[in-house]
Amino acid sequence: MADWTPKVVALDIDGTLLKWLDGQAEDYETITAPVYDAIHRALDAGAHIVLSSGRSPHGMTRIADMLDIPREEADQLWVVASNGAVVFRYPPMEVVHEETFDAAPAVAAVLEHHPEALVAVEERAVGGYRVNRVFPEGEISGEQIITEVDDIIGEPVSRVIIRDPDATADDFLELASKLGLHGTDYVVGWTAWLDLSPVGVSKASGLQHVCDRLGLTAADVLAIGDGRNDIEMLRWAGRGVAMGQAVEEVKAAADDVTASVHDEGAALEMSRWFPPDA
Template identity: 35%
Template sequence: MTDAAWKPRLIALDVDGTLLDPATQEVSAVVKAAVRSAVEAGAQVVVSTGRSLLGTAPILDELGLTSGVALCSNGAVLVDAATREALSVQTFEPAPVLAELARRLPGAIFATEALGVGSLVTTKFHEHQLHGPQQLATLDELVSGPVPRLIANWVDHEPAEVVDELTGVRLPHCTFTLDHYEPWVTVVPEGVTKGAALEKVRTEFGIAREDTFAAGDGDNDIEMLRWAAHGVAMGQAPETVRAAADEVTGTVTEDGLAAALNRLFR
C-alpha cells in the first residue's frame, strides 16, 4: 500500500505455513501478539484455512478470536467464531471425484470430512494431517453422501508428482487444490475458494474492497491473495503463490506474518 496510514478492516489469514509453523506445529508468541494488535485496532480477523472445523477451533483459541467468523475447508464451511458452530456448509457428491483420483493416483489414501465429528478414512492419516477422530471406512462408505471436503494423500510420493499428474485435469463438479508440503489433494464443491467465500463475508460485513488484507502460502491461498486489496505471500511460498501477491514477507519460521502485520498495526 502506498498510503502509510492505511489499516485494513478485514484481515484473512491462512493457518498452516502462515500463522502456524508446520515444523513446530505452533503459532509463535510474536505472531499471536501481532494478530492481537490488529484486533485491538478494530480489524476483523478471519482465519481462512483448508482445515476442518475441528482443526480450526484450536487456532481460534490460541489467537483469542471470539467474535466474527472463520472459514474452514477452503471456504466450504463458514463458522461462528464465538460459538464454533457452522453457519453455512457447501457440499458435493464425492463418488465420481474419488473414482477419478483413485485412477490417477494409484495407492492413494482418502478421507472425507464428517462436519464437527472427524473424518472417514480408508487408512489412518498422521495426526497433524487430519484433526479430530478418524474412523476407518470402505470406499463405498466414504462416498455414501455429500461432503464439504475430500482429501487424497498419495503416500510414498512427492508433492511434485501430484502436481505433474493433476495439472490441467478437471475433476467433476468440484474445485481442487494441491499441497506443496504433502503429496495430497484437497477437494471442495465447485466454485468454492477462500477468495469467493471472503467476498461474501466482506459484503455481509459492509467492508470496502480496498480495506481488505490477506496472507497465505499455498495453492489454496491464490484466489484469496488475488481477492485482497493487499495480498501477502509467505517467504517459503512457491512462485505461483508469490506471483498472486502484492508483497512477499519472511518465511513462517521467521515470523513473516508478524512483520507484515506490525508494519500496519504498530
C-alpha cells in the first residue's frame, strides 16, 4: 500500500478516540492532543473523517464538537451511529438513512434467560433512552425514561441495548450463539452488553452508504476500532486497523494492529498516512 492514501478515515469512538475502560466511573470524554492533531492533519490533506460508533446519534455530536469538526465553512460531517443503523449529517443533526426492525422476538428470547436484564432503546426526541430500569451511571448518555419493555419494543426500532450487570460478556456470547436470534444481528460488547440490530446492518453497511454518497469505495477507507462491533468495518475497509487492547477476534479481522488507546494507537496509525510536518 505504498502509494495508497486514505480518502476516508472511519473512527470508532470509545476505546479508539477515548480511553474508555469497563467500570470506569470518572469522566473519560477527553480528546488528547495527538488524536486531535492527527485528525486535523487528515482533514488538511483532504480526507473525510467519519465517526463510526455503536453510540446513538446524540451521544456522538458532542464528540464531533470536541474535535472541532466539521470546520467552519466545511460541509456537514458524516456520522455512522447505532452500529450502522443510523447515518446522519452534522450540524445540525440530519438523519439521511435509518434501518429499523421488529426487536420484540429477540428481546423476549434474551429476557427468558436474563429476566433481570436492562433494556434500552434510543428516544431521539429527548436525547436519551426509553429504559425498563435505570442503567449504571455513565453507561448510556442522556435522559432515561422508565418504560415497560412491551412499550419499549412495541414498534420498529433501529437498535436495542440489553445489559445484565450480573452477567459476563462470555455469558452473552454463549447465549446469543445458542439462541441464534433469527431475524436479528447482534454484537456483544466488552461486558454483558448486547446490541441488537437489523439483519445485515453494521458499521460497514453504514459506511458503505456514506461512500456511495461521496462517490468513493471501501478501498478508499482507513478504519480504526477496538470492539466486536468493529469487526465488519475492519474487514470491509481498504485498511482495517485494530487497537492494541482489542480482543483477539477483533485483531484477527484487521489488516494490522496499532498501539493501545492508552498509547495513542489511533494517532499513531493516522500519522502513518498523515505525518506531522518535519
